[in-house]
Amino acid sequence: MKPLCAADSKCVVQTMQNCWMACLILIASAALIENTDSLKAKRNELSAQIAEVSKRKEDATALKDQSRAIGDEIAHGDADLKEIEKDIETRLMLIPNLPHESVPFGKSAEENVVVREWGKKPTFDFKPKDHLTLGKSLGICDFERGTKIAGSGFPVYRAAGAILERSLLNFFLETHRERGTYTEVSVPFVVNRESITGTGQLPKFEEDLYRCDTDDLFLIPTAEVPITNMHRDEILSESELPLCYCGYTPCFRREAGSYGKDTRGFLRLHQFDKVEMVKFAKPDESYAEHEKLTADATHILELLGIHYRVILLCSGDMGFGAAKCYDIEIWSPCEEKWLEVSSCSNFESFQARRAGVRYRRSDNNKPEFVHTLNGSGLATPRLLVALLETFQNDDGTVSIPDVLKKYTGFSLITQNGMK
RNA sequence: GGAGAGGUGGCAGAGUGGUCGAAUGCGGCGGCCUCGAAAGCCGUUGUACCGCUUGUCGGUACCGGGGGUUCGAAUCCCUCCCUCUCCGCCA
CATH class of the missing domain: 1.10.287 (Helix Hairpins)
Structure with a gap:
């Protein structure tokens, strides 16, 4: 967006x-x-x-x-x-949300603030290959055929690549489950107009969405849309808050207007897989929940051993509906730049007002709007970039991080397959 | 795809032109009873907007969405959406 x-x-x-x-x-x-x-x-x-x-x-x-x-x-x-x-x-x-007082004023991404950095940049005693070269030589992705089937930006994962990608998603979901905070949900990948208005993608961002014309349904750009809309037009009880969900969905984005930017390989796609975390919280607790949600996302990177940093977006770089937003960026050793893998946002009542999600403090009080939050935990394509590049070996093979092995069933991707 | 039934308050479920924001039951809340609880009994119980004398105040709207008929619509008509049942077809 x-x-x-x-x-x-x-x-x-x-x-x-x-x-x-x-x-x-x-x-x-x-x-x-x-x-x-x-x-x-x-x-x-x-x-x-x-x-x-x-x-x-x-x-x-x-x-x-x-x-x-x-x-x-x-x-x-x-x-x-x-x-x-x-x-x-x-x-x-058409009016965007107001930034929270803790958000720094700024005009562009240059004025974002690095909140913390974890790990360090990997070093190699050989010349590391970029993810595209690795992907090709290991036979784990096929962009040409994806383009033939659907168009550019629709990748094909194959063999160890397909298994690795699926394993990541399971690893994300299981990690969230083990921490016990989130209820896993599996939701529709298309939504109606009301839903996508409820989370604020409409009317401002219609050109970024894939639409099924005959039924006026939209392919979801993120699971935030169906999950947040689960409680549209509901009055929740105070005792059930915070409600925390996580779920896997593919995400579809037209990325109109961003052609020619980050088009290499997995950096910007029209379809990608993601596990999303969504919270409905009481207003006085939403900022604490925001910190926890962000920590839940970075926890995964720490388990994987991927070098990352957390960025607090300045007022000028935030999205339309967010009141406060942390971007989590991971390091790509070969692109030599930071890649955004998650945006953890507190929308305060912005979405709740549109979607009519309220709660009752006590039975004598009038319903109030909840605060909604969400963040990726995580998206696969850019993580794959960092993963392949970070854990490559001098013989062109890629090692699988320990925590992933029980999901992949192999610990090394080689030119001949997996071991 | 064909045929039928239906969408009413948190839920169940009455209501076929005015006295209906809506019976009744369940649930919720408050009280009585009790050492406490259950049962029982009594009371209460939606949302949004407008106004002021800011009040256990007055008014308006809301019975799937939209439109129509009428002085007046939950109720009649049109249309769209959704749900259910049966048949067919297909994962």
């Missing part, structure tokens, strides 16, 4: 305009609502009178005429109101 261009002054001005206009229109509409409501009250009164008069078998024509006239007025008022509401809604939906 493209972040909101906070550095772009035109964008900021538009947002401000939408905020103010929405406020002004809202204030103005109150008078209109008051007017039509009192007309409706009058009509209800007349209807009751008509019912009574008719029961007595008396003539109610005059009353009916009066009621009909009021009805016309109401119809006009309601039509105006409907248009106004639509206008407000359109404006509100």
Whole structure:
């Protein structure tokens, strides 16, 4: 997803305009609502009178005429109101979330803050090969055939590659399960328009989604969408919070506008696999949960022994709906750059408002919006890049990290297969 | 794909034009009883918006979504969506 261009002054001005206009229109509409409501009250009164008069078998024509006239007025008022509401809604939906106070101000990715770094850059006493070269010589991926089947950005994993990829997903899910925090879910890979509006991908990011036109369904860009929408339009009880889910899904992204950027190999794909963590939390606990969620994601990297760092995104680099966001980046020794494998975000009530997810503090209180959070834990393609490059040997083979061996069933990928 | 049935409050389930935000039961909450609990009894119990005299206040809307008929719609008509049953077909 493209972040909101906070550095772009035109964008900021538009947002401000939408905020103010929405406020002004809202204030103005109150008078209109008051007017039509009192007309409706009058009509209800007349209807009751008509019912009574008719029961007595008396003539109610005059009353009916009066009621009909009021009805016309109401119809006009309601039509105006409907248009106004639509206008407000359109404006509100384009307003991004507000950053949390702990988020540094900044215009672009350059002003992000490195929060912590774990491990160190791997060194080699031979010339390391990049993941594409390794992938090809080991026969574990086939981009050409993926392109033939579907198009560029749709990779084929084969042999040890396919097994390794599947093993990673199982390793992620099992690791989360062992920690006992998350309930695993398996959810639909397509969602309806309401769902994708609920998590905030619509209306702003429609061009990044694959759509099934005949049914107006969308291929999910992340499991965040179906999982967060599980509780759409629900009032949760305080005792069940925080609700924590994790689930595997493939993710589909058109990546419109990012052609030519990171197109090599696994760096940017139209389809990839990911395990996502999603939380519904009480507002006063959401930031603590955010830290835990981020730690759950990095825990996996520590088990694997992959060098990573955690970045706190500045205000200008954050996504549309996030109030605070940590990116987890892993080191690619051959690309010689950091690769984002997870974004752990606290959306506060941004998604909860759109999706209508609330909870009741106690039975006397009105329902309040929950806070929603999510983060990858983790996505496979870029992790594969770091994994292949980090654990390669001088003979061109790749060693499997210890923790993965029970999932793969082999400990070495060689040119002839696996051992 | 063919035929039929249905979508009502947290759940179950009445209601076929006005007195229905909606009977009844279950659940939840409060109270009585009790050493305590169960049972029983009594009471209470949705959401959103608008207004002000901010109140156990007044008003409006909501019975799958949208539209229509009517003075008035949960109720009648149209349309869309969804669920269920049977038949067919296929993983």
